[in-house]
Amino acid sequence: MSIRVTTLVWDRFPGSGSELLMMQALSDWCSDDGESLYPSIAYLAAKMRVSESQTRRVLHSLIEQGYVVVIGNPAGGAPGMTREYRLDVDKLNDLPLIPQIAEHRDRNEARRRQRATGRMSARGSAHARGSMDARDGSHGCKGTGSAHATQDVRETLVKRESGCASRLSQDWKVPEAWKTWAVAARPEFTSEFVDEIGERFRKHWDGAAKTNWKAVWEKWITEERARSSLASGASGVVAAGSMAGNWWEGGESAIAVQGAAVGARAKRIDEPLPHYLVVVAKKSGKGPWVEFVVRNARRYGPEFYNQVVDALDELLPADFYA
Incomplete structure (x- = not known):
């Protein structure tokens, strides 16, 4: 299931009724790039609560409109030889927000700004004395300068976090110490394969700001271990060899x-x-x-x-x- 694609369908797909229902059913199966889709007509029909003939008509309509693309076994064939499909995620991304969705978000944003303005007005304009510095590295970096007593506490915390956090550069590579840790944690991985994982890691977190990238990397490798451990009932290290x-x-x-x-x-x-x-x-x-x-x-x-x-x-x- 791809939450990303499901959200795109809800927010941008212009269809309704059976077409919207099928797009949601397909997004419930696909990966984040819209692929890994090979549902049977019978199972799609059961999921949509419609007949198989209606399911075929709706699917063909979505294919003709370009929202669904056949990428494998286009002619069908023997039992089990189902087609493989892809949802065109780029096409969905290029669509504007559904007007009702855009209007709802605008209203929410206006209410949020109104509440924030009310909080600031209620506090007046008194100033705090002196300066506020981080002590003993309590939040990972040192903040200097004066602060207003009227400043919203939540806003202050956001600024501090963004000041301490960093982003991965476009040419980021896995540090040798991190690579050594990963190979020790995953004995079946070679150093070269960890480099490949590192490239996926960089692309996944492109643009994100984190305060402790090493902890994020270790969690990534730990979850990679869990995804890879597919033996029945097994959880933990995959047997060496x-x-x-x-x-x-x-x-x-x-x-x-x-x-x-x-x-x-x-x-x-x-x-x-x-x-x-x-x-x-x-x-x-x-x-x-x-x-x-x-x-x-x-x-x-x-x-x-x-x-x-x-x-x-x-x-x-x-x-x-x-």
């Missing part, structure tokens, strides 16, 4: 190596690893990974599970539906 054995249990790097070996597309930035695992498993054909991927999909809820079953239908063992 699993990359050389069961690639489907070996974490992101092992899955990426297998994907390259079978000609699968590269994993997209911010694409959930379970989604990409389905792509690689489908390219890899029949094998023990199919049962693992389907079993693992149950952990992410019935919607994702049904989506995976549809995608891998032709690879499932003969007794799967028994």
Whole structure:
């Protein structure tokens, strides 16, 4: 599920009724770039509470309008060979806000400014004596100069935070000490692969201001570990050497190596690893990974599970539906 794309649909998609409902259903499945979409018509119809024929008509309309793009298996085919779609996120971004949404936001902003003006007027114009300095590094940086007693406390805190925070530069690279920590935390990662993660990290946080980037990096690596640990019921470190054995249990790097070996597309930035695992498993054909991927999909809820079953239908063992 992409909250970013869902918000774009609510705020900018000009359609209504069944078209809006389908766009929301698709955004509930897709990644932040609008991809990793391969729902069946039957499941879309069930989610929208309409007939399959109406679902096809609505989907074809969205394709003709350019909001939905077919990027894989355009002709359909055997059971399980569902089309792969992409929501055109750029097209949505270029649309203006829905007038009702824009009006609602303008009203909220006007009320916020009115409340802020009222607070400032109520405080008068008295000045505080002396100056306010940060002591003992209590907030990570030193602030100097005089301050007005009438200044809103919340505004002061925001200014202090922005004064202490910093942004990653466009040519930022992972510091060697951080890289050493990451390799120690993820023994299956090479130094070169950590550099790739660092590039994704920089792009993800582009423009963001943080006071402790090292803590953000460590949290990023920790969550990367959680996303990569896909073994059934497992949580924690992926077993060392699993990359050389069961690639489907070996974490992101092992899955990426297998994907390259079978000609699968590269994993997209911010694409959930379970989604990409389905792509690689489908390219890899029949094998023990199919049962693992389907079993693992149950952990992410019935919607994702049904989506995976549809995608891998032709690879499932003969007794799967028994």
